[in-house]
Amino acid sequence: MSIFSRFLPTRKPVEIKNNIPKEKANIRKTFGIYCHSHHKTSGDTLCPKCTALLATVMTKMNRCPYGITKPICDRCDRTVNCFGSKQAQEFLHVMGSSQKRMFLRHPIMAFKHKLASMGVDYAKYQQAKKIDDKVKAKEEASKKRAKDRKAKK
Numbered sequence: 001m002s003i004f005s006r007f008l009p010t011r012k013p014v015e016i017k018n019n020i021p022k023e024k025a026n027i028r029k030t031f032g033i034y035c036h037s038h039h040k041t042s043g044d045t046l047c048p049k050c051t052a053l054l055a056t057v058m059t060k061m062n063r064c065p066y067g068i069t070k071p072i073c074d075r076c077d078r079t080v081n082c083f084g085s086k087q088a089q090e091f092l093h094v095m096g097s098s099q100k101r102m103f104l105r106h107p108i109m110a111f112k113h114k115l116a117s118m119g120v121d122y123a124k125y126q127q128a129k130k131i132d133d134k135v136k137a138k139e140e141a142s143k144k145r146a147k148d149r150k151a152k153k
């Protein structure tokens with residue numbers, strides 16, 4: 001067992017746990033880093049614009065239709081629905097432009113964030129596969145029924 005194996009995403013079962021507090025902390029940190037370097041703020045203070053955007057993100061997160069099973073916001077396919085295109089763009093810009101810096105300052109957190117988003121992809125894949133299997137099973141069943149009907153005649 002390598003020392004990295006504990007950082008690897010666990011395959012099965014896809015655990016449902018509340019990641020929102022962690023994600024919020026992650027986003028807060030990212031906003032801090034971004035604002036400090038782009039808007040010359042420091043400490044716990046953010047500029048008014050970043051403060052407003054961050055507050056919006058936190059509020060939207062609490063109202064996420066996915067609940068605690070929500071995927072990471074900046075990887076979610078509903079980001080634009082949640083935030084509106086302008087705010088989604090700003091939010092993704094902050095998250096994206098800080099990713100490199102995040103790796104330098106909080107490498108483990110950034111790494112875990114990455115793994116978490118990979119986990120989301122895996123869960124989505126599993127779900128799609130399940131639906132696919134169901135459809136196939138249904139098709140199979142109806143074919144069989146048609147055959148039975150023919151055999152009876």
Ligand SMILES: [Zn+2]
Nearest residue numbers: 035039047050
């Ligand atoms: Zn700012």
